[in-house]
Amino acid sequence: MLPxxxxxxxxxxxxxxxxxxxxxxxxxVELYEDTVExxxxxxxxxxxxxxxxxxxxxAVEASVVNLIKKGDRVIIxxxxxxxxxLAQMLEWAGATVIKLETxxxxxASFEDVKEAFxxxxxxxxxxCVWNETSTGTMIKYLDKVKDLTSRNDSFYVVDGVSIxxxxxxxxxxxxxxxxxxxxxxxxxxxxxxxxxxVNARAKKYMIENPPNTMYFNLPRYxxxxxxxxxxxxxxxxxxxxxxxEALNIILEEGLDxxxxxxxxxxxxxxxxxxxxxxxxxxxxxxRSTVVIALNYLEGLEDKIFRNTLANxxxxxxxxxxxxxxxxxxxxxxxxxxxxxxxxxxxxxxxxTLDMMGYNTKTLDALKIAEEKxxxx
Ligand SMILES: Cc1ncc(COP(=O)(O)O)c(C=O)c1O
Numbered sequence: 405m406l407p408x409x410x411x412x413x414x415x416x417x418x419x420x421x422x423x424x425x426x427x428x429x430x431x432x433v434e435l436y437e438d439t440v441e442x443x444x445x446x447x448x449x450x451x452x453x454x455x456x457x458x459x460x461x462x463a464v465e466a467s468v469v470n471l472i473k474k475g476d477r478v479i480i481x482x483x484x485x486x487x488x489x490l491a492q493m494l495e496w497a498g499a500t501v502i503k504l505e506t507x508x509x510x511x512a513s514f515e516d517v518k519e520a521f522x523x524x525x526x527x528x529x530x531x532c533v534w535n536e537t538s539t540g541t542m543i544k545y546l547d548k549v550k551d552l553t554s555r556n557d558s559f560y561v562v563d564g565v566s567i568x569x570x571x572x573x574x575x576x577x578x579x580x581x582x583x584x585x586x587x588x589x590x591x592x593x594x595x596x597x598x599x600x601x602v603n604a605r606a607k608k609y610m611i612e613n614p615p616n617t618m619y620f621n622l623p624r625y626x627x628x629x630x631x632x633x634x635x636x637x638x639x640x641x642x643x644x645x646x647x648x649e650a651l652n653i654i655l656e657e658g659l660d661x662x663x664x665x666x667x668x669x670x671x672x673x674x675x676x677x678x679x680x681x682x683x684x685x686x687x688x689x690x691r692s693t694v695v696i697a698l699n700y701l702e703g704l705e706d707k708i709f710r711n712t713l714a715n716x717x718x719x720x721x722x723x724x725x726x727x728x729x730x731x732x733x734x735x736x737x738x739x740x741x742x743x744x745x746x747x748x749x750x751x752x753x754x755x756t757l758d759m760m761g762y763n764t765k766t767l768d769a770l771k772i773a774e775e776k777x778x779x780x
Contacts, residue, residue: 405720405721405745405749406736407695407722407735408537408586409595410588410590410736410740410741411592411739411740412592412646412740413653416592416593416594416649416653417646419646419648419649420594420642420643424641425641427634427638427639428632432633433632433633433634435645435648436633436634436635438648439455439644439647439648439651440455440629442648442651442652443651445655446569446591446651446654446659447573447575447599447601448573448574448575448659449576450576451576451604452601452607452629453599454466454599454600454601454602454625454626454629455597455599455635455644456598456599456600456625457596457597457635457639457643457644458597459586459598460563460565460566460585460588460589460598461489462598463565463584463598464565464584465493465620466600467563467582468493468497469497469615470610470622471606471609472494472499473498473528475499475500476497476498476499476528476529477499477500477502477526477527478494478499478500478527478530479517479520479527479529479530479531480494480501480503480530480531481503481506481511481512481532481533482503482504483508483509483511483539483541484533484536484538484539485536486536486566487532487536490531490533490563499528502524504516508538508539508541508685509540509541509686509687509697510541511541511543511689511690513545517552518552521555521556527556527558529558529559529560529561530553530559530560531561532546532549534546534564534567534571535564535567535692535694536692537566538724539685539686539697539728539732540684540686540695540696540697540734541687541690541691541692542571542694542695544689546562546573546578547574547577547578549579550580553579559581559605559606559609560580560581561580561581561582565585565586565598566585566586566738567585567590568583568584568585568589568590568591569589569590569738569739570666570694570737570738571663571667571694572663575603576603580603581602581603581606582600583601584598584600587643589694589738590738590739591651591654592738592739593650594643594646596643597640597643597644602622607622610623610626611623611626624636664780665741665780666693666738666741668776668777668779668780669737669741669742669745669780670692671776671779672777673735673746673749673750673773674696675772675773676746676750676769676772677698679765679769680754680757680764680766680768682698682699684696684697685697685698685699685731693737694736694737694738695735695737696734696735698732698733698735699731699732700730701757704760704762705730705760706723706724706730706733708760709756709760710723710733713756716755716756716759717752717755718752719753721733721736722734722735722736735749742780743777743780746777747773747777750769750773751766754769
């Protein structure tokens, strides 16, 4: 139940046993073209997709080094570890970064973003971390940002590392120019492949203004793909096979069904754990459906709690980041998550609390979660 890496289905693990092939062969073309096309389906885009052999940070960095030049002005909401890292990358690329800072657990509102556009001219790009994994918050107005970015001729870039595949996303319809994720989160694949999608407008800009970088040089990836359906550098083949199998599973289930499953499971987790006395860390209007961050009960010791949960019940949850360490724990609700995981997590947490001397309302928690899970 980590917010990544998440459980990997057997079918996906087995795909990694496929013998290593020549990445300059027809076999590779079949694998990579299929993988790219399926990636585009999940992002709901007709643009280009590049499946980088890298963790999520690689894809996020690629979006920065291929778009941002010295002196560019960028707006970004900042409210946690991953949005801070992204703001740092933008600064390192030479941008003037207009940070919309909010306390952790809260998001900049759409009005804040609008105001930032009204007060600042010549904005090259709006960047955002859709789901701030460190605090369990999620931006819920991705569909509205296009009005601002298109009016200001700005690029619109979404770090969806911990959420794509688990929530609704329409890259083309919502006017997003660049978006990326990491395979180890809601896609339920092993870590190491991170897809990035780029629309025609952003692609044109990148080709006309190529970056001074080799590995994450996206124009190079576009050129190789156009010419031969290859990647410029040796791809992580076993991971690519696994990632393709994960995409097959996503498309077999269907995006709508998969998203509904994530939403229902998170509703059940919030309600069930809430019945035990845990309160969500994030404010209600910013609450994530894929990372459930909960405040610790008074006196509940993080290390003992998570170690007991892991060692006695084999349920892994994550702790807090930075100064939230010891104050919150985070339950991943992504990828394979289903009825079984929800009920087992609630009962394991309840038993752990009992063992630590807390009086928990186990039955109430299980009942309310069970009720919510009927929506599946
Ligand atoms: C929102 C977000 N962005 C970026 C990253 C970085 O991904 P990785 O650790 O795969 O490099 C993470 C990882 O959790 C994340 O949650």
